[in-house]
Structure formats: C-alpha cells, structure tokens
Amino acid sequence: MLTKALAALSLAITCQAQAITIFACEPEWAALTKVLLPEAGVRTATTHLQDPHHIEARPSLIAQLRGADFAVCTGAELEAGWLPMLQERAGNPKVQNGQPTMFYAAQHVELVDPFKGAITPFSGDVHAHGNPHLHTDPRRFMQVAKALANRLGSVFPDKKPLLDQNLGKFDADMSSKLLAWEKQAAALKGRAVITQHATFGYLWLWLGLRPIADLEPKPGVPPTAAHLEKIMALSQSQQPVGIVIAQHHDPKPGRWLASSMGMPSKMLILPATVVDERPDSIIRWFDQVIAQLSALAK
Incomplete structure (x- = not known):
C-alpha cells in the first residue's frame, strides 16, 4: 500500500x-x-x-x-x-x-x-x-x-x-x-462618442461609432479643465451618444463633462478587458460591453 x-x-x-x-x-x-x-x-x-x-x-x-x-x-x-x-x-x-x-x-x-x-x-x-x-x-x-x-x-x-x-x-x-452582437449594437452605427485614450479604438471601428473627442489632451496625459471646455464646445453640435472610459481611468473628468453637457446618465465606465480568466470570460466580456453600449442609444 x-x-x-x-x-x-x-x-x-x-x-x-x-x-x-x-x-x-x-x-x-x-x-x-x-x-x-x-x-x-x-x-x-x-x-x-x-x-x-x-x-x-x-x-x-x-x-x-x-x-x-x-x-x-x-x-x-x-x-x-x-x-x-x-x-x-x-x-x-x-x-x-x-x-x-x-x-x-x-x-x-x-x-x-x-x-x-x-x-x-x-x-x-x-x-x-x-x-x-x-x-x-x-x-x-x-x-x-x-x-x-x-x-x-x-x-x-x-x-x-x-x-x-x-x-x-x-x-x-x-x-x-x-x-448577434452587431445586430444588438446596430443603433450605435454612425453615432458620435467621446472617449478617453484609444483603449476602445478597435471596438468603435467594428461597431461604426465615431470618436469625436478624447478626454486626454495627449495620449496618456490626464484631462485638463481647459481641454474639457474645448470638448464641450466641440460636442454641442455633434450630439454624442455618450462618454465612454475604461475602469482604470479616473472617472471624475468624464463625470464632470457629462454633467456639464446635461447628460449625466450617458457616462459609461467599462472594463477594458476581461475581469477574470475563466474559459467563458472573453464572450462574457463582449456580452457586457455590447449590452452597456447599446443601452446608451436608448
């Protein structure tokens, strides 16, 4: 034994x-x-x-x-x-x-x-x-x-x-x-969006969203009050569907801008990648991102 x-x-x-x-x-x-x-x-x-x-x-x-x-x-x-x-x-x-x-x-x-x-x-x-x-x-x-x-x-x-x-x-x-994802997000195609960094650049390209402004004055440089004021002026005629940032970004500048533009409910914070590493996490992440983005168009 x-x-x-x-x-x-x-x-x-x-x-x-x-x-x-x-x-x-x-x-x-x-x-x-x-x-x-x-x-x-x-x-x-x-x-x-x-x-x-x-x-x-x-x-x-x-x-x-x-x-x-x-x-x-x-x-x-x-x-x-x-x-x-x-x-x-x-x-x-x-x-x-x-x-x-x-x-x-x-x-x-x-x-x-x-x-x-x-x-x-x-x-x-x-x-x-x-x-x-x-x-x-x-x-x-x-x-x-x-x-x-x-x-x-x-x-x-x-x-x-x-x-x-x-x-x-x-x-x-x-x-x-x-x-199914493309059908779910169809209402977003052609819509303007304000972003932070190029974190979701390929997502916009896939879904046909138009990033019109970046909260960062330069890639990786934190937003400034002067830059946010410029974005607000630029966006008045564009009617953006929302402001989208990643969870690792500071949410305060985006929230201030969303509130100042009269669209506080259109500020969306998304995980930039999967939140765990289980086998189904990739599809779950896309499910979450598409669902939350699609809600902006409603």
Whole structure:
C-alpha cells in the first residue's frame, strides 16, 4: 500500500513538473490561453483595473517570467515601459524577442492609427506600429486565437490535437455571437462618442461609432479643465451618444463633462478587458460591453 502511494505521489510530482507554464502580459491573453490549453499554468502580469502601459517590474513578475515556458503579450509597444526590463532581469532565454516561445498578438493582425512623426518623451503613450488595444475587436481576437494556437502547437506538438479542438470550439462560439452582437449594437452605427485614450479604438471601428473627442489632451496625459471646455464646445453640435472610459481611468473628468453637457446618465465606465480568466470570460466580456453600449442609444 505504501509503495503504491509513493508511486502515485511520484507520478503526480512528475506530471506537475512537466506542466506547461505560460506568462501572459494582459488578462485577455491569459483567458485565451486557458481556452486553448486549459491544463497550462497561466500567470498574468496585469488586471482589468490596471493601465497596461504603466506596470511596475516587480520581483514577483520577474520570478514568474523566469519560470515560464512560453509568454504571450500584446506587443506594438504596449508593454515597452516594463516588459523589456522583465525579460532582462528574468534571464530566461525562452521569453526573449525572436524566440518561438515569445508570442506577440499585434504581429498577427492589421493595426490601425500608427503614430506618424518622431516619438519623444513628450509625445505621450503613442505607438509607432499602431493602436495596440486590438482585443476589443472580436474579429481580430479570433485571428490572434488562430495564430496563438498554431504557435503553441508548433512549440508543444503533443498538444496540437487538443489545441485544434479547442480553437475550433472557440471560433464557432465567437462566430455564432458575432452577428448577434452587431445586430444588438446596430443603433450605435454612425453615432458620435467621446472617449478617453484609444483603449476602445478597435471596438468603435467594428461597431461604426465615431470618436469625436478624447478626454486626454495627449495620449496618456490626464484631462485638463481647459481641454474639457474645448470638448464641450466641440460636442454641442455633434450630439454624442455618450462618454465612454475604461475602469482604470479616473472617472471624475468624464463625470464632470457629462454633467456639464446635461447628460449625466450617458457616462459609461467599462472594463477594458476581461475581469477574470475563466474559459467563458472573453464572450462574457463582449456580452457586457455590447449590452452597456447599446443601452446608451436608448
């Protein structure tokens, strides 16, 4: 009996030692990884309440990246302020740029709004390759899912059948929801919206909303009273459907503007990404975002 127990324990330890560990820079990629490879141990660097541009390279994150077999991040300079430092200090050859085990989602979709001109320390949170917040478009999300599944399958070939199966289910689930989301949000098409940052830029593009003003005078620069006054004057003839910001932004400037414009109920605070990493979290997040946005048009 003791021998069998020790053998079982040894097997469990061996299996645990062989488990794939994946480091995800953002919650959406952690959730996607768990959809594709549920058995993997996934560590996430950020939450939906954090601005992914500005993350502290904490010792705990360095340790997590050091032990990772694979890493998935957004790229397009979104993590430029902290990921290179993590990579250097972790000293893990598997998660260095150019390695097949270092995956950047932005390399697998078409980005919009690349910054034109010289980038200086005074430019704000701008991106030469384009807007990195690509996960807010479900069509691009599905493209990343396919690319990530293919990459994981090439790195871990014994997992390819499982990856293909899970990718097929995810693609079918997202495809079945896509038309429903577009129908639900149809009343928003062509409507003006006031935003903060380009966090939901791909969402506006997908749904046909027109961002007419940004609460930030420069990307990543907090709103100022003078800038908000300009937005209020600009928006008087545009009849925006609402003001939409992410949960990691300070809500006070948007609330002041909404109240000053006589539309306090049209101030919407959305999670910029999934709020947990369960397998259904991606679809639940899109469900929530579409439902709350659609309510603005009523």
